[in-house]
Amino acid sequence: MSEWVEVFLNGPGVIVITNAMENSAVVDEATAIFDAVIEEQRTTNAGGGDHFAKPGANDRIWNAAEKHCIASPDNFARYFGNVAIGLVSRAWLGDSYQVTAQVNRVNPDGAAQMAHRDYHLGFMTAERLQQFPTHVHRLSPVLTLQGAIAHCDMPVESGPTLFLPYSQAYLEGYVTCAREEFQDWFQKHHVQLPLNKGDAVFFNPALMHAAGPNVSKDIYRMANLLQVSSAFGRAIESVDRTRMSQLLYPVLLDAQEQNSMSAAEISSAIAACAEGYPFPTNLDNDPPVGGLAPKSQAALMHELLEKRVSAEDFNAALDEQASRKRP
Amino acid sequence: MDQQSIAAERCKRTWMKADSGDFEAFKAQVAQTAREEDWPNASAVERNVLIYDGDNVRDMARCPSAASN
Ligand SMILES: [Fe+2]
Secondary structure: OHHHHHHHHOOOOEEEEEOOOOOHHHHHHHHHHHHHHHHHHHHHOOOOOOOOOOOOOEEEEOOHHHHHHHHOHHHHHHHHOOHHHHHHHHHHHOOOOEEEEEEEEEOOOOOOOOOEOOOOHHHOOHHHHOOOOHHHHHHHHHHEEEEEEEOOOEOHHHOOOEEOOOHHHOOOHHHHOOOHHHHHHHHHHOEEOOEOOOOEEEEOOOOOEEOOOOOOOOOOEEEEEEEEEOOOOOOOOOOOHHHHHHHHHHHHHHHHHHOOOOHHHHHHHHHHHOOOOOOOOOOOOOOOEOOEOOOOHHHHHHHHHHOOOOHHHHHHHHHHHHHHHOO | OOHHHHHHHHHHHHOOOOOOOOHHHHHHHHOOOOOHHHOOOOOEEEOOEEEEEHHHHHHHHHOHHHHOO
8 A cells, every 4th residue: 555655655645544453342342341441440540641641631551462362362463453453554664564552541631742753762861862863863753553443432521632743753842842832833723523432543653643532421441552563673671572462363263163263364464463573582492494584473474374273283383482582 | 955964854864853943834734624525435525534435335345456556
């Protein structure tokens, strides 16, 4: 989809895919899983703080991808076995991308965020930004694709994300973003679209954006924020992908057997779960053979799935590979 | 250009300062308007945001030649 490459690069910088989640029961089941995680975090006081928001206004689930997969590998498979997510991630980042997810539920009275850019350089102070040369400012947006899946209908009063289209292509944007005249311009000229449950938004992480204020009486605005990383970047979260892969494999094996997921859907699910890139590795134990890269975790999963290897044998192969890659 | 000004120009190009960036250039950048004809796969353009229909996207994903367009 070269159209999307240009949208993100020099075009408006943001797209909505309506009905990106074809099966709304899958979204509802995931919502119930996330609600339960939030409830548990509240009772145990886990979860910690948040950037860009005051405490209490919202509930966060960090590393929602792993928590989702642990709570229900089956729902994870149907949720991320989504060719739309695969297509847009591949368009912007190329192969071997890596998915992390963070759930954000903004509750009634939740305030708007300050307009910002996202990870990597978007999370730095003006001071820190000056320690990276200009070509790295150009590089940062290419390392991530930002996305969000709407878990409920989001009328404007519930505060769906505010965007300033075309702002991602402004080279000095990381250093100027917090400056008063740029913030004022964002306040006056941002756009905001209502979303329906199951819609997805994807945008260049350098686009100026902010969660809107939730002025509704009773809408708990839940979105699953996807942060998709380039194979060549460092993802924002550490995720136990070996554990996730072990949980997901039997589900995919069964789906393949029953023909309940297409090959492309299985591929998208694997990409959201397994480590997609073979490096970093331990070259003593896991050397490139004949100049070719060693196998990635995702490649191993594809290969053994194709051979219909049992979950038990897959687990053994996965552990063996993980131990070879350890320093 | 003498050696000193070459070095100064080069430094300006390769490093940002806290006051880098021109507000007028920023306003011109974000004043653009998306035209539907430039984005043939989009089903609509709403307030400069491109809207794609999920069913079309799934069709494109199924058809490799469309996906590479
Ligand atoms: Fe953000």
